[in-house]
Amino acid sequence: MLTIKNLHARVEEKQILNGLNLDVKPGEVHAIMGPNGSGKSTLASVLAGREEYEVLDGTVTFNGVDLLELSPEDRARAGIFLAFQYPVEIPGVSNANFLKTAVNEVRKSKGLEPYDSKDFLAVMKEKMKLVEMDKQMTTRSVNEGFSGGEKKRNEIFQMAMLEPQLAIMDETDSGLDIDALRIVSNGVNALRDGKRSFIVITHYQRLLDYIVPDFVHVLYKGRIVKSGTKELALELEEKGYDWIKEEVEA
């Protein structure tokens, strides 16, 4: 589904990704861990098409298409979804209006009829249940005044509405209380259908107890320096990153 080869990228003259390789097949869940500043969010941003991030070398193909050629909106329409580490507040744009516009643009790109208000409301209701989201959140402006946890929950709600093929979740677990973590994880698990893939960026092994990954990768200095199964996350939890850094520097 997604193949990243030898990806080099920089932002503002600073090279951050240094030859990153990753292969995600349909239905797989890949966890990406790594110390602060190692380039995890940068990878997510490059995949989502953030323009400040300049790709210097390497390729990214998504279902056979050169992803790097696409605008952010075309990537979203092609089925890529990024749950932001820091969701943006947009005063004056209601959550419901925003989502309706987004869902209908994505549907249009697939040659589907846009939802009318009634259908849209029905779909929204169903997906709100999935993440146990309060109804009044949909009438409020996008993320405006939302608590940290509410913002993260809103990201997963949007993901459920847009039904992407590949969801990239950037530290969706940070800032969530214990109950919210369970709710959000259940929401994600409900969206696991054997075809949809996930890249889950996290600092905490705990999330991976809920969303069980097929692979765990360690990103360090802009490269994936170690890959393993979920046991690797446990090992990292116990030992930290020093031993990996030593392995890499050696």
Next chain:
Amino acid sequence: MIAEIKKEAVETFKRLGFPSTKNEEWKYFNVQQILPDQPVFSAAPARLSASDLTPCMIAGNNVHLLVFENGIYRADLSSTGAIENLVIGPISSLKENQTFKNNFGKVVSFGTEPFVALNTAVDHEGVFIHVPANAVIGKTIHILHVNTNEQSDHITSIRNLIVAEKQAAISIVESYHALNKQCNGLINVVNEIVVHESARVELCKAQLDSDAASQINFTQTIQEKNSTFDTVTVTLNGRLTRNNLHIKLNDTNCTAHLFGLYILDGEQLTDNHTLVDHAMPNCFSNELYKGVIGGKASGVFNGKIFVRKDAQKTNAYQSNKNILLSDDATMNTKPQLEIFADDVKCTHGATTGQLDEEALFYLRARGIGEKSARTLLNIAFVADVLNNIKSDELRETLQQKAEAKLMQ
């Protein structure tokens, strides 16, 4: 009396002349660009028909309607109905009304205002409204101006006087339209508004004339005890537009809301000069002006707040926010606060920037195309001005017009 005022206005205008950009108040508004060599003050011939009005009925059809073509009252196109007690009509037919005589030229002072002096000196037409005590007028009054003049040397002078007596309430829409894109000339408007004790006046100005026409609009209010004046000024069209909005809070416990929106492109210029004069204690004023400026257009905001020494416990808020859509768009904003009382709450702020790139990326990352995303953000930006228009029909119409302009 009125004859004397006119005579004085002639003298004043002769003394003042048209302002140059050396005059600090007219620094960004170059009158020379729009002044004809030989101004013509008589109106162009009438050619407006009832069907032309359809797109101008921005507040819906259920209104008391007064139509003016090139400043001339069109009784045949107007419908004020019989409104008990309310005196309403073109000033040309109400000159002998005692309230008119008592108030005309008394609210506004033209001593330093050349265009007010000019407006007072020459033949002018407009609306006189006298709302008697305790009368609450349910229907909106729509003063609808259509420009059908294609001669650039015309100066049209419009003069309105509104007097709301004790505990009266009225809502007025003042809108400007053009028959077609070629219509031009300069419209010079003066509004005098008296809001007596516990009365409430709402005024929405919609400037939708052609982009070849210019307007200078001077609105002066005087508010008495416990009164409220709410106003929204929406400028979408017009070449050069100058709005002077002067609010005088002349007694205790007055409230004034001033909202403004300008969406400009091409070579448009809109210059909003506002003055909120807190003369007495315990009054509240809130002002929010927002602009979206593209092309080579420019915006000017000059917001003065005076808090005089007696005006203790004043609450005065002012904010001006702008988005520039292009490198050639400009905005000059200048808040001026002069506070002579010590127990007051006063805040002001001004921002001018680009569209929020983070928000833009967020929307695009959800599949919304760049153009739609920009429009969505711009519409959101202007919403908190338009939301203050109380009439649903008017608000929705102006929202649509604003959206249409933002989508271009």
